[in-house]
Amino acid sequence: MKKTILITGGAGFIGSHVVRRFVKSYPNYNIINLDALTYAGNLENLTDIEKFDNYSFIKADITNEHTIEQIFSDNQIDGVIHLAAESHVDRSITDPMAFIKTNILGTVILLNAAKRKWKDNFEGKLFYHISTDEVYGSLGDEGFFTEATSYDPRSPYSASKASSDHLVRAYHHTYGLPIVISNCSNNYGPNQFPEKLIPLAINNIKNNKPIPIYGKGENVRDWLYVHDHAAAIDLIFHKAKIGETYNIGGNNEWKNIDLIKVLCRVMDVKLNRNTGDSEKLITYVKDRAGHDLRYAIDSTKLQKELGWKPSLQFEEGITKTVEWYLSNQKWLDDIVSGNYQQYYESQYKSR
Numbered sequence: 001m002k003k004t005i006l007i008t009g010g011a012g013f014i015g016s017h018v019v020r021r022f023v024k025s026y027p028n029y030n031i032i033n034l035d036a037l038t039y040a041g042n043l044e045n046l047t048d049i050e051k052f053d054n055y056s057f058i059k060a061d062i063t064n065e066h067t068i069e070q071i072f073s074d075n076q077i078d079g080v081i082h083l084a085a086e087s088h089v090d091r092s093i094t095d096p097m098a099f100i101k102t103n104i105l106g107t108v109i110l111l112n113a114a115k116r117k118w119k120d121n122f123e124g125k126l127f128y129h130i131s132t133d134e135v136y137g138s139l140g141d142e143g144f145f146t147e148a149t150s151y152d153p154r155s156p157y158s159a160s161k162a163s164s165d166h167l168v169r170a171y172h173h174t175y176g177l178p179i180v181i182s183n184c185s186n187n188y189g190p191n192q193f194p195e196k197l198i199p200l201a202i203n204n205i206k207n208n209k210p211i212p213i214y215g216k217g218e219n220v221r222d223w224l225y226v227h228d229h230a231a232a233i234d235l236i237f238h239k240a241k242i243g244e245t246y247n248i249g250g251n252n253e254w255k256n257i258d259l260i261k262v263l264c265r266v267m268d269v270k271l272n273r274n275t276g277d278s279e280k281l282i283t284y285v286k287d288r289a290g291h292d293l294r295y296a297i298d299s300t301k302l303q304k305e306l307g308w309k310p311s312l313q314f315e316e317g318i319t320k321t322v323e324w325y326l327s328n329q330k331w332l333d334d335i336v337s338g339n340y341q342q343y344y345e346s347q348y349k350s351r
């Protein structure tokens with residue numbers, strides 16, 4: 001019998017790459033994409049696969065218990081890959097409650113539905129929770145997050161993701177629910193909503209608008225191309241030991257300011273500008289409240305146990321990303337002209 005995999009948040013940035021990979025690689029699976037289509041969800045991300053026989057979409061909110069229970073009753077779901085979340089730190093500072101609802105309550109509603117549906121037989125079932133390295137807190141100049149690092153979330157976003165991780169583990173230990181969790185570093189690549197650093201900067205450079213750098217630009221992030229994250233998710237979903245956690249990272253640390261300078265150089269070339277023109281747009285703005293200094297992932301466990309490693313060098317990944325945004329003008333325009341614009345005004349006008 002065909003397996004049915006429910007992927008939540010599949011219309012978002014990472015989720016859409018995961019959905020595409022699963023739909024194309026596993027014709028023997030039914031892939032259900034469940035997404036509420038919030039401001040971050042965009043079905044235009046998936047137009048190339050929407051007609052595939054093994055793909056279906058359900059518009060639903062994971063915080064709606066009745067709907068989620070109904071979806072689990074109506075479908076013989078064998079696996080869940082849970083990506084649906086409120087995902088932007090700055091929004092979590094302005095409106096924590098949306099993060100509490102979706103990231104914590106929504107996750108528990110899914111866990112309950114899976115537990116109820118699967119309770120008689122957990123054989124062959126898996127609840128895979130997608131999380132972030134931000135649950136581990138902030139590093140100084142040295143060291144890396146491993147799977148044994150204590151949780152120390154410091155933003156409403158990371159605290160909500162940490163809570164959901166704890167609940168997923170609690171359902172494993174208490175009820176025996178078969179789970180696995182991965183915690184990944186910052187992703188970049190096609191289809192990322194232009195509120196996050198890289199697509200926001202690409203869009204602003206293109207339009208000759210200031211590139212806002214928080215504080216001194218010295219915060220460090222470990223960047224991973226989104227296809228490499230999707231490949232890790234595929235591997236973990238199929239090969240991981242039940243109950244385990246895996247860190248996923250690019251081994252690719254950049255200070256924000258250095259990353260933006262690389263991006264500016266790539267954009268100068270692609271837009272036929274003189275070298276240095278785009279850098280002139282760099283503008284230092286008020287720092288983010290509680291801004292974590294550095295994230296860096298040790299992904300040795302995933303590399304050794306499951307044989308994963310990132311496939312792209314950063315220069316190649318950032319070039320592909322810029323090319324995608326420049327040749328998908330309509331995708332970007334549709335987003336920038338909508339709700340995102342109002343959010344952008346309120347986020348940046350006071351900085």
Ligand code: NAD
Pocket residue numbers: 008009010011012013014015034035036037038039040041042060061062063082083084085086087088102106130131132133161183184185186187188193
């Ligand atoms: P995103 O914001 O681009 O997409 C989130 C998706 O979830 C959207 O399609 C949205 O419509 C959907 N969604 C939001 N609330 C929902 C609800 N209540 N019910 C149903 N659907 C809802 O996020 P992303 O960057 O693709 O991140 C996906 C997951 O990966 C998140 O769990 C995030 O915490 C995690 N993650 C992200 C990164 C990163 O760098 N972006 C890194 C590590 C982990």
Ligand code: TYD
Pocket residue numbers: 088089090186195196197198200212213214215217219220221256288
């Ligand atoms: P972001 O893409 O929001 O991811 P996260 O906060 O989850 O790491 O931000 C990446 C880094 O870039 C982070 O240190 C904050 C910084 N940043 C800016 O300097 N300017 C911006 O306009 C944004 C959105 C982020």
